[in-house]
Amino acid sequence: MSAPLSRPSYAAVLRVPRARSTFAAALVGRLAYGVVSLSLLLATVRATGSYAVAGTVMALFGASTVLLLPLRASLVDRYGPRRALAPMAVLYAALLSVLAAVTWRPGTPAVVLGAVTALTGACAPPLGPTMRMVWGELVHDRRLLQRAYSLDGVAEELLYVSGPVFVGVLIRFASPSAGLLLSAALIAAGTCAFVASPVVGGLRGSSGRRQQGKSPARQRGLLQPVLVAAGAGLTLSAVDLLVTAFAERHGYGGDTVAWMLAALSAGSAVGGLLNGAIDWRTPARVRLPWQAAGLGLTVCAAGLAPGPWTLTAALACAGAFVAPALTTAYLIADETAAPGARTRAGAWINTAVNAGSSCGAVTAGLLLSHASLGVCFAAAGGAALVSAAGAVVGARGTAVAAVEAEPVPEAALEAESGRSGA
Structure with missing residues (x-):
């Protein structure tokens, strides 16, 4: 998994063995995060008729997703991407499906929506941080790693721009809750393909090893x-x-x-x-x-x-x-x-x-x-x-x-x- 010896460039990044397939799988999964926010907002407004409830639900989702991110990432470091990400993705996709079900028709109590939403955010797999860790394993040349991180960052930005566009097209033909199902399908498919990559599957966690890095x-x-x-x-x-x-x-x-x-x-x-x-x-x-x-x-x-x-x-x-x-x-x-x-x-x-x-x-x-x-x-x-x-x-x-x-x-x-x- 060493970097190529050619002149560092974006093309050289994508020529690294297994880089394109691994990166593409991660991007499919990460597109789910570009889709989910607007879908959840619109689905909650439609189900409750209240922007106040929708704002509270979005705040709970954001808080549980963001504040627990370092904890979920530490599980990836400890147990390895395959053992940690796959269960998170399954749980996250299942809970998104539950959210889709409870928002499909009006009448769900706000307390139920808030509880399911907070639990869903707590299970979101950290695909972005894990992919950047994988770039570090794939690319050993620091100049090439800079290009890999730049490519990753620009791609992530495009995902967050294009995600709402997909939702806008989808809700012309279906309920906003269908966006939550789309997000569940993306995270499940992308994460499974990502952890199935030989590069990711070959990474082992730090269980049983001496922990460093707290100096x-x-x-x-x-x-x-x-x-x-x-x-x-x-x-x-x-x-x-x-x-x-x-x-x-x-x-x-x-x-x-x-x-x-x-x-x-x-x-x-x-x-x-x-x-x-x-x-x-x-x-x-x-x-x-x-x-x-x-x-x-x-x-x-x-x-x-x-x-x-x-x-x-x-x-x-x-x-x-x-x-x-x-x-x-x-x-x-x-x-x-x-x-x-x-x-x-x-x-x-x-x-x-x-x-x-x-x-x-x-x-x-x-x-x-x-x-x-x-x-x-x-x-x-x-x-x-x-x-x-x-x-x-x-x-x-x-x-x-x-x-x-x-x-x-x-x-x-x-x-x-x-x-x-x-």
């Missing part, structure tokens, strides 16, 4: 990418709400909002591909604060946009820093993690992005009622700038911790004790 140096090393990921999530979720408010205040419709946010996603995809194609000489820990700062500054500048076209251009520029920052964060997490904790380390980045996203939406909503749009955009960009500053401090602390944790050479110890070879 202070490793913990500090993970703090930097987690901080930037949380800042990026907060900034991006705030921007989503601020763009909607901008369109309403300037008399534009939802189609304009869609194009603006599409520009953000397109900029992220282009930025991710360019970032992966560059043969960086600067270490990842040095690049990460600059990428976070670029996101923060461009979002602050977006608040000065006088109209929708200038705002769209500003958002495209801001998006160009999103995928590079997250890709770099995943690279650092992979470098920091002990061999038996790589899936969990990547999961912490996911958790940080989603936790920041939840906080950003709430904060932006509160700010909008007390401040101008320009101030709100500046506050949203400021979150990324603060994370960039924290990343600089974190990088310095990690370097100091690494030096302190570095073992003293045996020859030096012998010289101090008078037992050097003479």
